[in-house]
Amino acid sequence: MSQFQDLKYKFNNLDVFGKIIAVNVIVHIVSFLLRVLKLSGILAYFQLPSGFSDFLWQPWTLLTYGFLHADIWHLLFNMLMLFYLTRVTGNLFRHKMVLNIFFLGIISGGLLYLCIANLWSTNFFDTDRSILLGASAGVSALLMFVGVYMPDSTIRLFNTFTVKWKYIALFFVVIDLVRILLGINQGGYIAHLGGYLLGFYYAKKLQDGTDIGKGFERLADSFMSLFKPKSTLKTVHRKKKTSKSSKTKTEFNTLNKQKQIDTILDKISKSGYESLTAKEKEFLFKAGKD
Known part of the structure; x- marks a missing residue:
């Protein structure tokens, strides 16, 4: 029991991306056990089928x-790939926005898969017995987003050489x-293309000032x-008198902080993450944790 509590504590202390990775690992272990126990038929309710009529009966499989x-x-x-890509994006963008890209990539990959399987005039990829599974479309969306929005950002491979994300995406x-x-x-790989298209479009629209994932x-x-869970506690609210000047100061600080973030992100998109000063990197790190 203590080991379970320890694992639960560690899970709760993971960030949202770490929890997604942990859930994927847990699901894979459960899937393996179901196959061993000859109960793999249960998994069919969570795999995306190629037939559109089958999909209509289980639409949740799109996620x-x-x-x-x-x-x-x-x-x-x-x-x-998800670990490294979320480390690149997690300190620069809102965590929810990164999740939007990932999950919308999965959805886009699934939709393109369904479209090709049901609208293509020939049996393009043996669709009579085809299913789709894996987080690759979401990872592909994040990869393309980083490659387009931050083309000069880099990753150090095997502690020996540095590669720009845009070349990895290409x-x-x-x-x-x-x-x-x-x-x-x-x-x-058709699903991957759906993820790439979503990541590319998301990056381009964000550069224009529009977050399509809202x-x-x-x-x-x-x-x-x-x-x-809904709280049963009753809270009594009393309006506290605040001066107009303090409220204005708070709003000013928030606006000023956002302007600083936008300026740094613009610098990254033009010159890459490595062009930032140590002070700018520290500022982004602290902003990403707020």
Whole structure:
């Protein structure tokens, strides 16, 4: 029991991205046990089917398929990419915005998969028995977003050499297109393309000052509020007199902080993360934790 409490404590202390990775690992372990127990049929209720009529009976699979993986290597690659990409974006953008990109990428990948499977004139990827699973479309969306919005941001690989994220994004897009043309896991790589398109569009609209994920964010917040326990405590509210000048000062500080963040993000998009001064990096780190 103490081990369970210890694991629960560690889970609760993870950030939201760490919790998503942990949930994916837990789901994979449960999936493995279900297969061992010959109960893998249960998983079909959470995998995205290629048939549109089948999908209409289980629409939730447009999201749940992103938490299931074919094997340990599929899971490991996706979670490693998710870890590094959320470290790049987590300190620069609101965590909810990063989640918007990830989950909208999963949805976009699933929708493109369904469209190709049901509207293409030929059996493009053996759709009679095809299913989709894996978080790759969400990871692809984040990868493309970073490559477009912060083209000169870098990652240090194996502690030996530095690579710009835009080149990593380009590499995977080319590889996925080649695999589709060769007929290798076409359904999965079609979903990747859906994620790339979402990430590209999200980055371009954000550069224009529009966050296209706001509507999805409100919908997700409304859904999650259904599971929050309602407090039975009665609170008495008394309006505290505050001077107009203190309120104005608070608003000014908030506005000034946002302007600083926008200026730094603009600098990153033009010259890359490494161009920031130590003071600017520290400011972004603290802002990301607020």
